[in-house]
Amino acid sequence: MAEDKKRTRQPNGRSSIYLGKDGKWHGRVTVGTRDDGTPDRRHVERKTRAEVTSAVRELEKQRDAKTMRKPGKAWTVKTWLTHWIENVAPLAVNDNTMVGYRVAVRKHLIPGLGAHRLDRLKPEHIEVFYANMQANGSKPGTAHQVHRTFRTALNEAVRRGHLGKNPVQLAKAPKTGEYEVEPYSVQEVQRLLKAADQHRNSARWAVALALGLRQGEVLGLKWEDVDLEGGFLVVRRSRHRPQYAHGCAEPCGRKAAGYCPERRRTNAELSTTKSRAGRRAVGLPEQLVDLLGAHLKAQEAERESAGKHWEENGLVFPDEHGRSPSHRRDWSEWKALLTEAKVRNGRLHDARHTAATVLLILGVPERAVMGLMGWSTTAMAARYQHMVDAVRTDIARQVDGLIWKPETDRPDGDDGAAGALVPAN
Numbered sequence: 028m029a030e031d032k033k034r035t036r037q038p039n040g041r042s043s044i045y046l047g048k049d050g051k052w053h054g055r056v057t058v059g060t061r062d063d064g065t066p067d068r069r070h071v072e073r074k075t076r077a078e079v080t081s082a083v084r085e086l087e088k089q090r091d092a093k094t095m096r097k098p099g100k101a102w103t104v105k106t107w108l109t110h111w112i113e114n115v116a117p118l119a120v121n122d123n124t125m126v127g128y129r130v131a132v133r134k135h136l137i138p139g140l141g142a143h144r145l146d147r148l149k150p151e152h153i154e155v156f157y158a159n160m161q162a163n164g165s166k167p168g169t170a171h172q173v174h175r176t177f178r179t180a181l182n183e184a185v186r187r188g189h190l191g192k193n194p195v196q197l198a199k200a201p202k203t204g205e206y207e208v209e210p211y212s213v214q215e216v217q218r219l220l221k222a223a224d225q226h227r228n229s230a231r232w233a234v235a236l237a238l239g240l241r242q243g244e245v246l247g248l249k250w251e252d253v254d255l256e257g258g259f260l261v262v263r264r265s266r267h268r269p270q271y272a273h274g275c276a277e278p279c280g281r282k283a284a285g286y287c288p289e290r291r292r293t294n295a296e297l298s299t300t301k302s303r304a305g306r307r308a309v310g311l312p313e314q315l316v317d318l319l320g321a322h323l324k325a326q327e328a329e330r331e332s333a334g335k336h337w338e339e340n341g342l343v344f345p346d347e348h349g350r351s352p353s354h355r356r357d358w359s360e361w362k363a364l365l366t367e368a369k370v371r372n373g374r375l376h377d378a379r380h381t382a383a384t385v386l387l388i389l390g391v392p393e394r395a396v397m398g399l400m401g402w403s404t405t406a407m408a409a410r411y412q413h414m415v416d417a418v419r420t421d422i423a424r425q426v427d428g429l430i431w432k433p434e435t436d437r438p439d440g441d442d443g444a445a446g447a448l449v450p451a452n
Contacts, residue, residue, distance in 0.1 A: 042083050044076065052076050054083035058090040089191060102189055104148060105141030108132045111180045122267050122294040123243070131176035135160060135169075145181075145190055150198040153177070157201045170201035210381035211236070215370045222368035227329070230315070230322040231344045231357075232364065235378040238309050242358075242375055243267065246351050247297050249341040255320055258311045263299060268354050270294045296351075319343075 042056045051072045059067045069086055073079040102110075112132045117125060139156045140148070160170045177195050184190040211219070216236050223229040234240055240248070243265035253260045273279065274289035281287050299306065311319070322343075330337045330349065338349040346352045361375045 042087060044079055044083060046076075047072070052079035054079045054086075056083055056086040056090065058086060092191075102145040102184070103141065104143045104145055105137050107145050107184055107189065108136055108141070108180055111183060115183055116180070121265075121298050122270070123265075126270065127172060128176050128179075131173045132180070135165075135173045136177055145184060148194050150194045153195060153198040157198075161201065167201055167203050171203045174198075174200045210377060211370065211373070215368075216381065218368040218370055219364060222364055226360075226364075227325070227347075228322070228344050230318040232361075232378070233315055233318050235375070236381055237312060237315055239379040239381070240309075241265065241379060242354060245344060246342075246354070246357060248343040250323070250343055251341060253319060253343060255311075255316055255323075258313070258316055259308050260311060261306075261308045263306055264297050265299075266297055266351055266354075267294055269296070 042054065044052065044054045047053045052075060054071045054073075055068055056071075057066050057068045061067045071079060071082040071086065073082055112128060116128055120128070139159065140152065143152060157170050157174065160173065161167065174195065178193065181190060181193045181195050185193050219236065220229075220233055223232040231245060234245055240262065244262050247264040247266035248260070248262075252263055269285075270293050271284040271287065271290040272293045273281075273284045273287045274291040275287055279287050279289070284290055326345075329347065330339075333348060336348055340349055340351065342349070342351055344352075346356075358375055362372075365372055
């Protein structure tokens with residue numbers, strides 16, 4: 028026992044266990060190197076040798092698995108998310124994405140989980156939080172957006188060594204109650220385009236339905252991005268919905284900054300598209316080349332008529348004065364077009380669904396569809412697959428009825444047996 032009480036010096040880097048003068052057992056483990064180059068040696072103390080040995084083995088296990096938290100004051104969920112949303116995330120994503128991140132962090136995650144120590148957060152804490160969100164009236168889609176934001180934020184904490192493993196990866200994600208993808212039929216598209224022909228900027232809707240560009244991508248499209256002779260356009264930028272802050276010296280009494288008489292815009296009007304996949308070249312069908320050519324001539328006449336009231340921005344689909352129309356006006360025109368064409372009500376984004384589904388039904392390879400639509404993962408194509416399969420099944424049924432006709436349906440004189448294959452011409 029006398030030997031147990033003595034502290035024997037271990038070789039550099041080796042763990043040590045000893046009984047201290049305070050009557051407790053102590054353990055020290057070298058787990059790496061600090062930022063200043065000195066050894067990062069962790070200390071644990073327990074009442075018995077067995078307990079401290081177990082604690083030392085756990086530190087060694089974390090060190091070897093590279094899941095050891097960095098030294099220093101432990102982060103809470105609130106302090107890490109605040110640092111991430113203010114200093115890390117803005118460097119990696121665009122303004123539109125940051126809007127969603129800020130809502131998820133400040134409205135949901137910090138109030139719901141902010142007091143937890145980051146390295147002690149468990150999947151069960153997160154799952155209870157998701158359940159409480161939905162019990163308090165949050166939609167499934169909102170809970171899932173919060174889940175994705177939290178996962179991204181903690182992945183960065185793991186990458187920087189502030190967290191061993193990401194508990195969000197282990198937590199069961201909330202069900203999304205996913206919006207049913209319901210693209211428009213060919214007949215509905217034809218009615219929409221026919222109705223659009225009666226209005227200015229009619230080619231705007233042909234671009235949406237045929238090419239599947241996002242709303243911001245269409246509103247940010249410039250003539251320098253369009254090559255009518257080559258038959259393609261390049262998606263380079265997106266127009267953002269405006270975000271505002273109060274500009275009033277004295278409180279104006281308006282809760283929303285957008286209604287402040289002296290409001291000031293806080294985000295850029297245009298930026299490059301949200302990902303490398305989003306920046307893409309898209310081929311133009313011949314009919315669309317003709318439509319855009321006619322649209323360009325009409326715009327030149329409109330510019331000449333407007334005279335000094337025209338603001339030249341080079342936009343493909345501006346308003347009557349050359350400026351980009353608001354997202355709300357664009358949305359309102361879409362809704363009016365649906366009513367005029369007697370087509371079922373739907374989201375503007377359903378026009379994008381239509382283009383994606385048509386490409387997949389035509390058998391365009393999934394990778395090629397990803398490039399045309401600006402998707403960064405194959406998971407997006409999977410959302411459309413049930414619709415594609417249903418349409419293909421319907422086509423197969425029609426082919427079956429055409430080729431394998433029963434004998435009673437055959438013209439007189441056809442002596443083929445019932446169910447026989449009709450030879451192709």
